[in-house]
Amino acid sequence: MKKLINDPQQVVAESVAGFALAHSDLVTMSQDPDALFVSRAGGAVPGKVGLVSGGGSGHEPLHAGFVGVGMLDAAVPGAVFTSPTPDPIQAATKAADGGAGVLHIVKNYTGDVLNFETAAELAEMDDITVKTVVVNDDVAVQDSLYTAGRRGVAGTVLVEKIAGAAAERGDDLEKVHEIATRVNAGVRSMGVALTACTVPHAGKPSFDLGEDEIEIGIGIHGEPGRERIPAASADEITGHLLTAVADDLQVTSGDKLLLMVNGMGGTPASELYIVYGRARAMLEERGATVERSLVGNYVTSLEMQGASVTVLRLDDELTDLYDAPVVTTALRWGA
Amino acid sequence: MKKLINDPQQVVAESVAGFALAHSDLVTMSQDPDALFVSRAGGAVPGKVGLVSGGGSGHEPLHAGFVGVGMLDAAVPGAVFTSPTPDPIQAATKAADGGAGVLHIVKNYTGDVLNFETAAELAEMDDITVKTVVVNDDVAVQDSLYTAGRRGVAGTVLVEKIAGAAAERGDDLEKVHEIATRVNAGVRSMGVALTACTVPHAGKPSFDLGEDEIEIGIGIHGEPGRERIPAASADEITGHLLTAVADDLQVTSGDKLLLMVNGMGGTPASELYIVYGRARAMLEERGATVERSLVGNYVTSLEMQGASVTVLRLDDELTDLYDAPVVTTALRWGA
Numbered sequence: 316m317k318k319l320i321n322d323p324q325q326v327v328a329e330s331v332a333g334f335a336l337a338h339s340d341l342v343t344m345s346q347d348p349d350a351l352f353v354s355r356a357g358g359a360v361p362g363k364v365g366l367v368s369g370g371g372s373g374h375e376p377l378h379a380g381f382v383g384v385g386m387l388d389a390a391v392p393g394a395v396f397t398s399p400t401p402d403p404i405q406a407a408t409k410a411a412d413g414g415a416g417v418l419h420i421v422k423n424y425t426g427d428v429l430n431f432e433t434a435a436e437l438a439e440m441d442d443i444t445v446k447t448v449v450v451n452d453d454v455a456v457q458d459s460l461y462t463a464g465r466r467g468v469a470g471t472v473l474v475e476k477i478a479g480a481a482a483e484r485g486d487d488l489e490k491v492h493e494i495a496t497r498v499n500a501g502v503r504s505m506g507v508a509l510t511a512c513t514v515p516h517a518g519k520p521s522f523d524l525g526e527d528e529i530e531i532g533i534g535i536h537g538e539p540g541r542e543r544i545p546a547a548s549a550d551e552i553t554g555h556l557l558t559a560v561a562d563d564l565q566v567t568s569g570d571k572l573l574l575m576v577n578g579m580g581g582t583p584a585s586e587l588y589i590v591y592g593r594a595r596a597m598l599e600e601r602g603a604t605v606e607r608s609l610v611g612n613y614v615t616s617l618e619m620q621g622a623s624v625t626v627l628r629l630d631d632e633l634t635d636l637y638d639a640p641v642v643t644t645a646l647r648w649g650a
Numbered sequence: 651m652k653k654l655i656n657d658p659q660q661v662v663a664e665s666v667a668g669f670a671l672a673h674s675d676l677v678t679m680s681q682d683p684d685a686l687f688v689s690r691a692g693g694a695v696p697g698k699v700g701l702v703s704g705g706g707s708g709h710e711p712l713h714a715g716f717v718g719v720g721m722l723d724a725a726v727p728g729a730v731f732t733s734p735t736p737d738p739i740q741a742a743t744k745a746a747d748g749g750a751g752v753l754h755i756v757k758n759y760t761g762d763v764l765n766f767e768t769a770a771e772l773a774e775m776d777d778i779t780v781k782t783v784v785v786n787d788d789v790a791v792q793d794s795l796y797t798a799g800r801r802g803v804a805g806t807v808l809v810e811k812i813a814g815a816a817a818e819r820g821d822d823l824e825k826v827h828e829i830a831t832r833v834n835a836g837v838r839s840m841g842v843a844l845t846a847c848t849v850p851h852a853g854k855p856s857f858d859l860g861e862d863e864i865e866i867g868i869g870i871h872g873e874p875g876r877e878r879i880p881a882a883s884a885d886e887i888t889g890h891l892l893t894a895v896a897d898d899l900q901v902t903s904g905d906k907l908l909l910m911v912n913g914m915g916g917t918p919a920s921e922l923y924i925v926y927g928r929a930r931a932m933l934e935e936r937g938a939t940v941e942r943s944l945v946g947n948y949v950t951s952l953e954m955q956g957a958s959v960t961v962l963r964l965d966d967e968l969t970d971l972y973d974a975p976v977v978t979t980a981l982r983w984g985a
Binding site for chain 1: 652653654655656661662664665666667668669671672673707708710711715842844845861862864881883884885887915916917918919920921922923924925926927930943945947950952953955956957982983
C-alpha cells in the first residue's frame with residue numbers, strides 16, 4: 316500500500332483539518348475531536364431549514380465538499396467507510412439548526428440509518444425538529460453487504476443540491492423534505508469498478524479483481540455488484556449501466572433528464588467524458604433529452620478506478636432548484 | 651490495461667466530443683477533426699486579448715477545462731502526451747482573436763514550444779499579433795526527457811487564470827504578456843509519483859516503480875525526477891517537495907503566497923488535504939502567510955497516483971486578478 320498519509324488512524328482527522336484550513340472562507344471544523352463535523356462558515360442561518368449529511372469517509376468530496384451556501388449546512392465524516400456515531404451527528408444538527416428544523420440526508424446503509432435515527436432522537440430532546448430522507452438510488456442490487464434495500468450512491472449529491480436550494484429560498488421543513496423525497500424518487504444510479512481500493516487502516520485491497528475482470532454494479536465500499544465480466548469497451552460497459560438505470564427509471568420519450576457521470580476516484584476525466592457521450596446517446600435514442608449534465612469525481616471510493624452513471628428525471632421546479640446558486644468547494648456556480 | 655475507453659486511437663476525439671456536449675453552455679468544439687480545438691461558446695470577444703493554450707492530452711482538466719470567461723479563449727488538445735501540430739494551434743488562434751492579439755501559453759516541452767512557434771508565425775501571416783509565455787515552474791530537474799530547461803507543470807493553471815483575468819478586464823497584449831511573465835517568474839512546483847500511468851495506445855505503464863518505491867520530482871509524463879526513495883509518510887514526502895519549491899523561490903518572512911496542491915489523477919482528495927496541511931505549516935514556519943489555496947486535480951497524468959506542490963508569490967495585483975470571476979468547467983467562482 317502506497318498512500319500520501321501519515322498514521323492510518325489519523326487520515327480523517329488530518330485531511331479534514333487540511334480541508335478546513337484550505338477553505339476557511341466557506342467552512343469551519345468543529346473544535347471537539349470527539350464530535351468531528353464540518354459546517355458552514357458563519358454558522359446556522361436564522362429561519363432557514365438546516366441540512367445535515369454525513370457517512371463514512373473515503374468518498375470525498377462527499378459530504379464536506381458540499382457544505383456551503385445553497386447546499387449543506389453541516390457534514391459529519393466517520394472513519395473511512397464507517398458511519399459516524401450519533402454524538403457528532405447530534406452536534407452537527409445543533410450547529411445547523413437556524414430554528415426552522417433540520418433535514419437529515421442519509422445514504423441507505425444500515426449503520427448510517429441507525430446512527431442518524433438515534434441522533435435525530437437526541438436532537439428532538441434539544442427541541443430541534445428533524446426530518447430524514449434516506450437516499451437509495453443504486454439499482455444494482457436489492458440488499459447488500461451493509462444495506463437492507465437499495466444502496467445510496469451518487470444520487471445523494473443531487474438530493475443535497477436540490478434540497479439545499481429549496482432551503483435557501485426559504486421553504487419550510489415540510490417542503491424541503493418533500494423536494495428531497497421527490498429527487499430520491501426520480502433518481503437512479505449504477506456503477507462499475509475496474510480496480511479495487513485500499514482502506515488505509517486495512518492496508519490491503521478491499522476485494523480482488525482479476526487482471527481482465529471488472530465488476531458491474533459495484534458498491535461505493537467495494538460491495539459486490541451484479542456480476543463480474545471480462546474487461547470490455549467503454550461503450551459496452553456504459554450500455555450495462557445505462558440500460559439498468561434507464562429501465563428502472565422507465566425513461567421514455569419526452570423525458571427531461573439530468574445525466575451525471577461520476578468518477579470513483581482513480582479514473583481520468585477523459586474516460587468519464589467517453590462514458591458520458593455514450594450514455595447521452597443512449598438516452599437520446601429513447602427519445603429523452605439531457606437538459607443538465609454533471610461529470611467528475613463527486614462520490615468516490617478512495618483511489619478506485621471506475622465510474623457510475625446517474626439519471627434524474629427533471630421537472631421545472633427541480634431544474635430551477637438545480638440551477639440555483641451554490642457556493643461549496645466541490646460544486647459552485649451562479650454566485 | 652483496464653480503461654473506460656473504446657479504440658485507444660480515438661480516446662482524445664471521443665472524450666473531447668463528450669466534454670463539448672456536456673458543457674455546451676461554456677465551450678464549443680471545432681468542426682474540423684484535423685484541427686481539433688475547444689473554444690469559448692459565443693466565440694472571440696471583440697477588443698479582448700485572446701488566450702490560447704494546449705499540449706498533449708492526458709492532463710485533464712488542463713487545458714480544455716479552463717476555457718471560459720476569465721481564463722482561456724481556446725485550448726488545443728494533442729494526442730495523449732503528444733504536442734498538437736501547428737495547424738490546430740493556428741486555427742485556435744484565429745478563433746480566439748478578437749482583434750487585440752493573442753497570447754500563447756505554452757508549457758516548456760520541446761515539441762510544444764516548436765509547434766506553438768510555428769503556429770504563431772502562421773498566425774502573423776493572418777495579421778494576428780501573437781505573444782508567447784513559456785511556463786517552466788518545475789524545480790525538480792534542469793533539462794529532462796522532452797525539455798531543455800525546466801518543465802512546465804501545475805503552475806500553468808495559475809498563469810492561465812491570472813493572465814485570463816487581465817485580458818478580461820481589458821488589458822492590452824503587452825500588459826497581459828507582462829502579467830503572465832510575472833506569474834511564471836513567481837511560481838514554482840515539484841511533484842511525486844506513487845504509481846505510474848498507462849498511455850492508452852502504449853498499453854503498458856510508462857515506467858516501473860517498485861512496490862515500495864516512489865519517485866520524487868516526477869514529470870507529468872512520467873519523466874524521471876530527482877530520485878527514487880522508499881515509500882515514506884505524507885509529511886516526509888511533502889517535506890521533500892515543499893523544501894525544494896520554497897528554497898528555489900526563496901520564500902521568506904512576510905511573503906504572501908498562493909499554495910496549490912495538485913492531484914496527479916488517481917489520488918484521493920483526502921490525501922491531497924493531508925499534503926496541503928503539512929505544506930502550509932512549513933510555509934508558515936518560514937514566516938510566510940498562505941493567502942490563497944487551490945487543492946484538487948488540475949494538471950493530471952491520467953490515473954497516476956501522486957501529487958505536486960506549487961507555490962506562487964502574490965502581490966496585490968496578482969491577488970486581485972486571481973480573485974476575479976472565472977467561469978470554466980474546472981475553475982468557477984465569483985460569477
